[in-house]
Amino acid sequence: MRLDPRLTQRVVRTCLWAMTAVTIAILVFIIFFILRKGLPVIDLGFLTENSVDMGKGGGIFTTIVGTVVLTAVAILIATPLGVGTAIFLTEYTWESSVTRVIRFGAECLAGIPSIIFGLFGFILFVTKLGFGWSILSGGLTLAFMILPTIIRTSEEAIKSVPSVYRTVSFSLGGTKWQTVTRVVLPSALPGIVTGIILSIGRSIGETAAVIFTAGSALRIPTSLFSSSRTMSVHFYILAREGISMPRAYGTAAVLIIAILAINITTYYLMNKFIRKYS
Amino acid sequence: MSSVAIRVDRFSHFFGAEATLYDLDLDIFRNEILGIIGPARSGKSTFLCALNRLNDLVRWSRVEGLVEIDGRDIYGPEVDVIELRRKLGMVFATPVPLPRSIFENVAFGPRMAGVRGRTRLKEIVRDCLEKGGLWEEVKDRLDTSALKLSGGQQQRLCLARILALTPEFILLDEPTSGLDPISTMKIEDSLRKLKKDYTIILVTNNVKQAARIADQPEFADIHKMKSLYAAFEDKSKLVMLLTECMRNEGCHIFIGSEIPMQAIQELSVVASPYRRRGQILGVVGVMGPTRMDYGRTLTLVETTANLLSRCLTEDAA
Numbered sequence: 001m002r003l004d005p006r007l008t009q010r011v012v013r014t015c016l017w018a019m020t021a022v023t024i025a026i027l028v029f030i031i032f033f034i035l036r037k038g039l040p041v042i043d044l045g046f047l048t049e050n051s052v053d054m055g056k057g058g059g060i061f062t063t064i065v066g067t068v069v070l071t072a073v074a075i076l077i078a079t080p081l082g083v084g085t086a087i088f089l090t091e092y093t094w095e096s097s098v099t100r101v102i103r104f105g106a107e108c109l110a111g112i113p114s115i116i117f118g119l120f121g122f123i124l125f126v127t128k129l130g131f132g133w134s135i136l137s138g139g140l141t142l143a144f145m146i147l148p149t150i151i152r153t154s155e156e157a158i159k160s161v162p163s164v165y166r167t168v169s170f171s172l173g174g175t176k177w178q179t180v181t182r183v184v185l186p187s188a189l190p191g192i193v194t195g196i197i198l199s200i201g202r203s204i205g206e207t208a209a210v211i212f213t214a215g216s217a218l219r220i221p222t223s224l225f226s227s228s229r230t231m232s233v234h235f236y237i238l239a240r241e242g243i244s245m246p247r248a249y250g251t252a253a254v255l256i257i258a259i260l261a262i263n264i265t266t267y268y269l270m271n272k273f274i275r276k277y278s
Numbered sequence: 279m280s281s282v283a284i285r286v287d288r289f290s291h292f293f294g295a296e297a298t299l300y301d302l303d304l305d306i307f308r309n310e311i312l313g314i315i316g317p318a319r320s321g322k323s324t325f326l327c328a329l330n331r332l333n334d335l336v337r338w339s340r341v342e343g344l345v346e347i348d349g350r351d352i353y354g355p356e357v358d359v360i361e362l363r364r365k366l367g368m369v370f371a372t373p374v375p376l377p378r379s380i381f382e383n384v385a386f387g388p389r390m391a392g393v394r395g396r397t398r399l400k401e402i403v404r405d406c407l408e409k410g411g412l413w414e415e416v417k418d419r420l421d422t423s424a425l426k427l428s429g430g431q432q433q434r435l436c437l438a439r440i441l442a443l444t445p446e447f448i449l450l451d452e453p454t455s456g457l458d459p460i461s462t463m464k465i466e467d468s469l470r471k472l473k474k475d476y477t478i479i480l481v482t483n484n485v486k487q488a489a490r491i492a493d494q495p496e497f498a499d500i501h502k503m504k505s506l507y508a509a510f511e512d513k514s515k516l517v518m519l520l521t522e523c524m525r526n527e528g529c530h531i532f533i534g535s536e537i538p539m540q541a542i543q544e545l546s547v548v549a550s551p552y553r554r555r556g557q558i559l560g561v562v563g564v565m566g567p568t569r570m571d572y573g574r575t576l577t578l579v580e581t582t583a584n585l586l587s588r589c590l591t592e593d594a595a
Contacts, residue, residue: 094337162374164370164372164374165374165376165377166335167332167335167370167374168370168374168376169376169386169390170332170335170363171330171332171363171367171368171370171440172363172364172367172386172387172390172439172440172443173360173361173363173364173387173390173391173443174360174390175360175390178390182386182390183376186377187377
C-alpha cells in the first residue's frame with residue numbers, strides 16, 4: 001500500500017517539529033534547573049568574597065579569578081599557534097599527503113578525552129618540567145586540548161574566503177602576507193572567533209584536565225606558577241565532597257551565565273565588525 | 279608608437295600534462311588595443327594570467343617559451359613578480375570588489391605599495407574614480423561598502439582600482455560579460471578615454487565591442503586592432519575562410535607575429551603547429567594592400583570572426 005505523500009509530509013513535519021521541541025526543552029530545563037537552584041545563593045558577596053572554610057561559606061571570587069586567568073593563558077597560547085597552523089595549512093602549502101596527515105592528527109587530538117590530556121599535562125608539565133600544579137601547567141594543557149578545535153574552525157573559516165579575493169589581492173600587487181593579513185583574515189575572522197568562543201567555553205567548563213594540572217588551591221594566584229582552582233573544579237569538589245550543595249549550584253549558575261554572556265557579547269561585537277566590512 | 283611592448287615567443291602554458299596555450303607567437307605594441315576573441319576554455323584568460331603571472335598561484339602550472347615585457351623575460355629569475363603585477367592591472371569577468379569600503383578598495387593597491395597619508399590617498403582615489411567614470415555616483419558615499427554597489431558600478435570600481443596601481447597595461451577579461459547594456463556602455467566609455475595612455479588587452483566574445491572601443495579616428499591605424507583567434511581543429515576550414523576573406527575584401531591577412539601570408543601554402547604551414555583543440559591558434563591580423571578606411575577594416579575583422587565562429591558551431595554540431 002502506498003502512503004499518501006501529503007500524509008507523509010504531515011507526519012514527517014510533526015516528527016521533526018517534535019525532535020526540535022524535545023531538544024530545546026531539554027536545554028531549557030537544564031538551564032532553568034541550574035538557575036533556579038543556583039540563583040538564590042548568588043549575591044554581590046558570593047561573587048566578590050573569598051571562600052571560607054573550604055567553600056562552606058564565603059564567595060567564589062578566587063575561583064572566578066582562577067577561571068579567567070587559566071582560560072586567558074590557554075587562549076593566548078592556543079590562538080596564535082592554532083591560527084598560525086591553519087594559515088600555513090591553507091595558504092602556504094598545497095594540499096598533499098603531509099597536510100592530510102597533519103589534519104588527521106589534529107582531528108584525532110580533538111577526540112581524545114580531556115582526562116587523558118590532564119594525565120599528559122600532569123606527567124609532562126607538572127612533574128617532568130617541574131612547573132608543579134600551576135596556572136602555567138593548566139593553561140598549557142588546556143591550550144593543547146583546544147588547539148585542534150581552533151585549527152579546524154580557523155581552517156574552515158579561511159577556506160571559505162572566496163579564492164577570487166586572493167586573486168584580486170595578488171593582481172593588485174599584494175604579497176602573500178599582505179593578502180593573508182588584509183584580505184583573508186578579515187573575511188575569515190567571524191569563523192575564527194567562533195572557534196575561539198567554542199574553545200573559551202570548553203576551557204571554562206573543563207574539570208578533569210584542570211584538576212590534574214592546575215590543582216585546586218583556594219587562593220588568588222600571584223604568578224603563573226601558583227596553583228589555582230577554577231569554577232568547574234570548585235563545583236566538582238563542593239558537590240563531590242558534599243561540602244555545600246547550594247554553593248555548588250550557585251557556582252554552576254555563575255558558570256552558565258558567564259558563558260552565555262561571553263557568547264552574546266562576542267556575537268554582538270562580531271555583527272558590528274561584519275557590518276563594517278561588508 | 280609601434281614599439282613592441284610585449285613579445286610572446288613560442289610560449290606554451292601547461293596545467294599538469296594538459297597544454298592550455300601552445301606555441302604561441304605574438305607581438306603587442308605599445309598603446310595598441312589588442313582584442314582576443316575565442317570560445318570558452320580556449321585559453322584566453324590563461325593568456326592574460328600568463329602575462330601578469332597570476333597563473334603562478336595555480337598548482338601544477340608550468341610555462342615554456344618566452345614572454346618579454348620591455349625586453350625583459352618576465353619568467354626570468356630576477357623578476358619582481360609584485361612589481362610586474364602592478365604594471366599589468368587586470369579586470370576580471372565578474373566584478374570582485376573586496377569586502378571593504380569604496381575608498382579602501384581603490385586605496386588597496388597604493389596602500390600595499392606603501393603609500394601612506396590620508397590626503398595623498400584621497401587624491402589618488404578621486405583621480406582614479408574619475409577616470410573609471412564612477413566619481414560622480416559615489417563621491418558622497420566613499421565610506422560605504424563596495425558590495426552595496428550595482429554590478430556595473432562594481433566593475434567600474436575594479437577598473438578604478440587597477441588605475442590606482444599606475445599600470446602600463448590594462449588586461450580586461452571579458453569585463454562586461456555579466457553586465458547590462460547601460461553599464462557596458464559606461465565601461466566602454468571609460469576604456470575609450472583610457473586607451474591613449476595605456477596598452478589594453480581585451481578579451482571579449484563581442485567583436486562589436488572590440489570595434490566600439492577602438493573606434494576613435496586617431497586609432498584608425500590598422501596595426502592597432504588585431505584579433506587573436508582560437509580553437510581551430512580543422513585548419514583547411516580556417517584557411518578556406520581566410521582565403522575567402524582575402525578574396526572578398528582584397529587584402530592580406532597576417533597570421534602569427536605580423537608575418538605576411540600571401541599564399542595559402544604558407545598559411546597552412548603556420549597553422550599546422552596549432553592543430554590542437556582548445557588552444558589559441560595565432561593572431562589573425564588584417565591589413566589592406568592600401569590603407570583602407572577604418573570602418574571597413576572593422577567590418578572585415580568582424581566578418582572573419584563571424585565566419586570563424588560559424589565554422590566552430592558547425593564543428594560542434
